[in-house]
Amino acid sequence: GENVEQHPSTLSVQEGDSAVIKCTYSDSASNYFPWYKQELGKGPQLIIDIRSNVGEKKDQRIAVTLNKTAKHFSLHITETQPEDSAVYFCAASIFGGSNYKLTFGKGTLLTVNP
Amino acid sequence: DVKVTQSSRYLVKRTGEKVFLECVQDMDHENMFWYRQDPGLGLRLIYFSYDVKMKEKGDIPEGYSVSREKKERFSLILESASTNQTSMYLCASTQGSYEQYFGPGTRLTVT
Numbered sequence: 001g002e003n004v005e006q007h008p009s010t011l012s013v014q015e016g017d018s019a020v021i022k023c024t025y026s027d028s029a030s031n032y033f034p035w036y037k038q039e040l041g042k043g044p045q046l047i048i049d050i051r052s053n054v055g056e057k058k059d060q061r062i063a064v065t066l067n068k069t070a071k072h073f074s075l076h077i078t079e080t081q082p083e084d085s086a087v088y089f090c091a092a093s094i095f096g097g098s099n100y101k102l103t104f105g106k107g108t109l110l111t112v113n114p
Numbered sequence: 115d116v117k118v119t120q121s122s123r124y125l126v127k128r129t130g131e132k133v134f135l136e137c138v139q140d141m142d143h144e145n146m147f148w149y150r151q152d153p154g155l156g157l158r159l160i161y162f163s164y165d166v167k168m169k170e171k172g173d174i175p176e177g178y179s180v181s182r183e184k185k186e187r188f189s190l191i192l193e194s195a196s197t198n199q200t201s202m203y204l205c206a207s208t209q210g211s212y213e214q215y216f217g218p219g220t221r222l223t224v225t
Contacts, residue, residue, distance in 0.1 A: 001173075032212055034212060041218070043217050043219055044157070044216050046213045049213075089156060095212060100164075100208050100214070101147075101159065101162060104156050105156055106154060
Protein backbone atom coordinates (compact mmCIF):
# COMPACT_ATOMS: atom_id res chain seq x y z
CA GLY A 1 0.00 0.00 0.00
CA GLU A 2 0.85 3.67 -0.09
CA ASN A 3 3.36 5.11 2.38
CA VAL A 4 3.71 8.85 2.94
CA GLU A 5 6.73 10.31 4.72
CA GLN A 6 6.55 13.89 6.03
CA HIS A 7 9.35 16.19 7.26
CA PRO A 8 10.05 17.95 9.48
CA SER A 9 7.95 16.82 12.41
CA THR A 10 8.28 20.25 14.04
CA LEU A 11 9.06 23.62 12.50
CA SER A 12 9.46 26.95 14.24
CA VAL A 13 9.68 30.21 12.27
CA GLN A 14 9.53 33.92 12.94
CA GLU A 15 6.47 35.81 11.82
CA GLY A 16 6.95 36.96 8.24
CA ASP A 17 9.34 34.16 7.33
CA SER A 18 8.52 31.34 4.93
CA ALA A 19 7.82 27.75 5.96
CA VAL A 20 8.30 24.64 3.85
CA ILE A 21 7.02 21.16 4.65
CA LYS A 22 8.02 18.21 2.50
CA CYS A 23 6.42 14.85 1.76
CA THR A 24 7.36 11.81 -0.26
CA TYR A 25 5.08 8.99 -1.37
CA SER A 26 5.75 5.45 -2.48
CA ASP A 27 2.94 4.46 -4.85
CA SER A 28 3.52 5.79 -8.35
CA ALA A 29 -0.22 5.35 -9.05
CA SER A 30 -1.08 8.11 -6.56
CA ASN A 31 -2.23 11.22 -8.35
CA TYR A 32 -3.97 13.40 -5.77
CA PHE A 33 -2.12 15.19 -2.97
CA PRO A 34 -4.05 17.30 -0.44
CA TRP A 35 -2.79 19.26 2.55
CA TYR A 36 -4.80 19.56 5.76
CA LYS A 37 -4.41 22.03 8.61
CA GLN A 38 -5.42 21.08 12.14
CA GLU A 39 -5.82 23.87 14.66
CA LEU A 40 -5.83 23.14 18.36
CA GLY A 41 -9.01 21.41 19.47
CA LYS A 42 -10.36 21.01 15.94
CA GLY A 43 -10.45 18.39 13.22
CA PRO A 44 -8.19 18.73 10.16
CA GLN A 45 -9.40 20.98 7.36
CA LEU A 46 -8.37 20.93 3.71
CA ILE A 47 -6.32 24.00 2.76
CA ILE A 48 -4.98 23.15 -0.70
CA ASP A 49 -4.63 20.16 -3.00
CA ILE A 50 -2.90 19.27 -6.24
CA ARG A 51 -3.36 16.62 -8.90
CA SER A 52 -0.52 15.00 -10.75
CA ASN A 53 -1.25 16.76 -14.03
CA VAL A 54 -0.18 20.04 -12.40
CA GLY A 55 3.29 20.92 -11.09
CA GLU A 56 2.36 23.83 -8.85
CA LYS A 57 -0.74 25.42 -7.37
CA LYS A 58 -1.06 28.65 -5.39
CA ASP A 59 -3.72 30.13 -3.17
CA GLN A 60 -2.73 33.47 -1.69
CA ARG A 61 0.12 32.78 0.76
CA ILE A 62 0.17 29.02 0.34
CA ALA A 63 1.46 26.97 -2.55
CA VAL A 64 2.04 23.31 -3.25
CA THR A 65 4.60 21.88 -5.65
CA LEU A 66 4.75 18.36 -7.02
CA ASN A 67 7.61 16.40 -8.54
CA LYS A 68 6.13 13.18 -9.90
CA THR A 69 9.47 11.77 -10.98
CA ALA A 70 10.87 12.07 -7.50
CA LYS A 71 7.52 11.24 -5.85
CA HIS A 72 7.85 14.35 -3.78
CA PHE A 73 5.51 17.24 -2.96
CA SER A 74 5.85 20.27 -0.71
CA LEU A 75 3.77 22.91 1.03
CA HIS A 76 5.09 26.47 1.00
CA ILE A 77 3.69 29.16 3.28
CA THR A 78 4.98 32.68 2.72
CA GLU A 79 4.74 35.68 5.06
CA THR A 80 3.79 33.45 7.95
CA GLN A 81 1.43 34.78 10.60
CA PRO A 82 0.73 33.53 14.16
CA GLU A 83 -2.61 32.12 12.97
CA ASP A 84 -0.68 29.76 10.68
CA SER A 85 0.46 27.92 13.81
CA ALA A 86 -1.10 24.45 13.58
CA VAL A 87 -0.39 20.85 12.68
CA TYR A 88 -0.17 20.27 8.93
CA PHE A 89 -0.75 16.90 7.27
CA CYS A 90 0.05 15.87 3.74
CA ALA A 91 -1.79 12.97 2.12
CA ALA A 92 -1.84 10.93 -1.06
CA SER A 93 -4.56 9.11 -2.94
CA ILE A 94 -5.56 7.72 -6.30
CA PHE A 95 -8.10 10.11 -7.77
CA GLY A 96 -10.83 8.22 -9.54
CA GLY A 97 -10.66 5.32 -7.15
CA SER A 98 -13.86 4.03 -5.69
CA ASN A 99 -13.43 4.77 -2.02
CA TYR A 100 -11.78 8.19 -1.66
CA LYS A 101 -9.27 6.76 0.76
CA LEU A 102 -6.37 9.02 1.82
CA THR A 103 -3.01 7.98 3.25
CA PHE A 104 -1.71 10.68 5.57
CA GLY A 105 1.78 11.67 6.63
CA LYS A 106 2.59 11.90 10.32
CA GLY A 107 2.15 15.63 10.53
CA THR A 108 4.25 18.77 11.08
CA LEU A 109 3.71 21.05 14.05
CA LEU A 110 4.33 24.57 12.77
CA THR A 111 4.88 27.33 15.31
CA VAL A 112 5.01 30.93 14.12
CA ASN A 113 6.64 33.18 16.72
CA PRO A 114 5.45 36.79 16.84
CA ASP B 115 -21.68 24.23 5.48
CA VAL B 116 -20.92 20.60 6.02
CA LYS B 117 -21.18 19.60 9.61
CA VAL B 118 -19.71 16.47 11.13
CA THR B 119 -20.47 15.97 14.79
CA GLN B 120 -19.10 13.45 17.24
CA SER B 121 -21.06 12.40 20.29
CA SER B 122 -18.44 13.28 22.90
CA ARG B 123 -15.37 15.51 23.04
CA TYR B 124 -13.92 13.64 26.01
CA LEU B 125 -14.59 10.13 27.24
CA VAL B 126 -13.09 8.09 30.06
CA LYS B 127 -13.72 4.36 30.14
CA ARG B 128 -12.38 1.39 32.07
CA THR B 129 -10.44 -1.52 30.61
CA GLY B 130 -12.78 -4.19 29.29
CA GLU B 131 -15.75 -1.89 28.78
CA LYS B 132 -17.61 -1.79 25.47
CA VAL B 133 -17.31 1.70 24.02
CA PHE B 134 -19.41 3.35 21.34
CA LEU B 135 -18.22 6.45 19.48
CA GLU B 136 -20.87 8.08 17.33
CA CYS B 137 -20.44 10.27 14.28
CA VAL B 138 -23.18 12.09 12.38
CA GLN B 139 -22.89 14.12 9.17
CA ASP B 140 -25.60 16.35 7.77
CA MET B 141 -24.65 16.48 4.07
CA ASP B 142 -25.92 13.13 2.80
CA HIS B 143 -22.36 11.92 2.20
CA GLU B 144 -21.90 8.33 1.11
CA ASN B 145 -18.36 7.84 2.40
CA MET B 146 -17.45 7.98 6.08
CA PHE B 147 -14.19 7.25 7.86
CA TRP B 148 -12.83 6.62 11.34
CA TYR B 149 -9.24 7.56 12.16
CA ARG B 150 -7.18 7.55 15.30
CA GLN B 151 -4.60 10.26 15.88
CA ASP B 152 -1.58 9.68 18.08
CA PRO B 153 1.45 11.95 18.59
CA GLY B 154 4.15 11.15 16.08
CA LEU B 155 1.95 8.67 14.21
CA GLY B 156 -0.39 11.03 12.36
CA LEU B 157 -3.82 9.93 11.20
CA ARG B 158 -4.32 6.22 10.81
CA LEU B 159 -7.42 4.80 9.15
CA ILE B 160 -9.36 2.30 11.25
CA TYR B 161 -12.43 1.61 9.11
CA PHE B 162 -14.38 3.27 6.36
CA SER B 163 -17.82 2.89 4.84
CA TYR B 164 -18.90 3.76 1.33
CA ASP B 165 -22.59 3.03 1.76
CA VAL B 166 -25.14 2.01 4.35
CA LYS B 167 -24.26 -1.38 5.83
CA MET B 168 -21.04 -1.46 3.80
CA LYS B 169 -17.67 -1.28 5.52
CA GLU B 170 -14.04 -1.94 4.80
CA LYS B 171 -11.06 -2.35 7.06
CA GLY B 172 -8.48 0.36 7.09
CA ASP B 173 -4.89 0.07 8.20
CA ILE B 174 -5.46 -0.65 11.91
CA PRO B 175 -8.83 -2.41 12.37
CA GLU B 176 -7.79 -4.79 15.13
CA GLY B 177 -9.81 -4.32 18.30
CA TYR B 178 -12.46 -2.20 16.55
CA SER B 179 -15.70 -2.74 14.70
CA VAL B 180 -18.11 -0.34 13.02
CA SER B 181 -21.78 0.02 12.26
CA ARG B 182 -23.55 2.03 9.59
CA GLU B 183 -27.29 1.48 9.76
CA LYS B 184 -28.20 4.91 8.42
CA LYS B 185 -26.43 7.01 5.84
CA GLU B 186 -25.76 9.92 8.18
CA ARG B 187 -24.42 7.91 11.11
CA PHE B 188 -21.22 5.90 11.45
CA SER B 189 -20.37 4.29 14.76
CA LEU B 190 -17.03 3.00 16.00
CA ILE B 191 -17.16 0.23 18.55
CA LEU B 192 -14.43 -0.90 20.90
CA GLU B 193 -15.62 -4.35 21.93
CA SER B 194 -13.38 -4.55 24.98
CA ALA B 195 -11.46 -1.35 25.56
CA SER B 196 -7.76 -1.59 26.36
CA THR B 197 -5.30 1.03 27.54
CA ASN B 198 -3.53 1.03 24.17
CA GLN B 199 -6.74 2.35 22.64
CA THR B 200 -6.35 5.60 24.54
CA SER B 201 -6.23 8.10 21.69
CA MET B 202 -7.94 10.88 19.76
CA TYR B 203 -10.59 9.50 17.42
CA LEU B 204 -11.60 11.49 14.37
CA CYS B 205 -14.54 10.89 12.07
CA ALA B 206 -14.70 12.23 8.51
CA SER B 207 -17.07 12.14 5.55
CA THR B 208 -16.88 12.87 1.84
CA GLN B 209 -19.11 12.72 -1.21
CA GLY B 210 -18.07 12.94 -4.81
CA SER B 211 -14.82 14.72 -4.07
CA TYR B 212 -11.71 14.00 -2.19
CA GLU B 213 -12.14 16.70 0.43
CA GLN B 214 -12.76 14.93 3.70
CA TYR B 215 -14.74 16.86 6.29
CA PHE B 216 -13.66 16.07 9.81
CA GLY B 217 -15.46 16.21 13.11
CA PRO B 218 -13.83 17.83 16.16
CA GLY B 219 -12.62 14.51 17.55
CA THR B 220 -13.23 12.45 20.67
CA ARG B 221 -10.39 12.10 23.14
CA LEU B 222 -10.79 8.68 24.68
CA THR B 223 -8.93 7.66 27.81
CA VAL B 224 -9.02 4.00 28.87
CA THR B 225 -7.91 3.40 32.45
